[in-house]
Structures are given as structure tokens and as C-alpha cells.
Amino acid sequence: MKKAMFLIGFICFSIVSIFQLEGNTPMFFRKVKNINSKEQYFNPGTSNLMSGVYLAAIADFNEAIILDPNYAEAFTNLGIAEVSLGDVD
Numbered sequence: 190m191k192k193a194m195f196l197i198g199f200i201c202f203s204i205v206s207i208f209q210l211e212g213n214t215p216m217f218f219r220k221v222k223n224i225n226s227k228e229q230y231f232n233p234g235t236s237n238l239m240s241g242v243y244l245a246a247i248a249d250f251n252e253a254i255i256l257d258p259n260y261a262e263a264f265t266n267l268g269i270a271e272v273s274l275g276d277v278d
Contacts, residue, residue, distance in 0.1 A: 227253040231263050238266055243274040 234249030250267035253260055 225256060227256045227260055227263065230256070231260070231266075234263070234270075235266060238270050238273075241273075243270045246270040247274070 230249045230253040234246045234253060237243070237246035237249060247267060247270045250263045250270065253263040254267065257263070
């Protein structure tokens with residue numbers, strides 16, 4: 190009897206978790222944010238730059254620049270990271 194109650198509870202919990210509603214939209218129908226936005230690379234890059242993790246910052250800024258070749262702030266911070274690393278040609 191305990192196993193049956195556990196199984197029923199688990200199934201109900203699973204169904205509720207899958208169909209969690211945000212407004213009237215089931216969770217699996219929600220729109221996914223653009224995972225390739227320049228800010229998703231620029232913001233961690235800035236954090237890495239401020240933390241002194243220059244190689245990671247350079248990689249993040251390069252990704253942001255690939256997504257937006259006119260992203261002046263990313264170019265500026267990329268230059269700062271390269272100078273801080275001593276990687277200047």
C-alpha cells in the first residue's frame with residue numbers, strides 16, 4: 190500500500206512539475222530567450238575583466254563581437270583585457 194501511494198504521489202508531482210503554469214502557458218511552451226545575445230557574453234566578460242581573469246574575458250568579448258561587429262563597448266573592454274594581459278602587438 191505504501192509503495193502504491195508513493196508511486197501515485199510521484200506521478201502527480203511529476204505531472205504538476207511538467208505542466209507548471211506561468212500565466213496560462215505551460216512551462217514547455219514558454220519562449221526561450223535568445224541564447225546568443227551579445228550581452229550574455231559581454232556581461233560575464235566584464236565580470237572576468239574586473240576579477241583579473243583576462244583570458245576568459247578576452248574569449249567572452251570576442252564572442253560578443255562575433256554577434257555584433259559594431260559593439261564598441263566589447264571592443265574597448267577587449268583592448269583593456271589584452272593590455273592588462275600584456276598581449277599587445
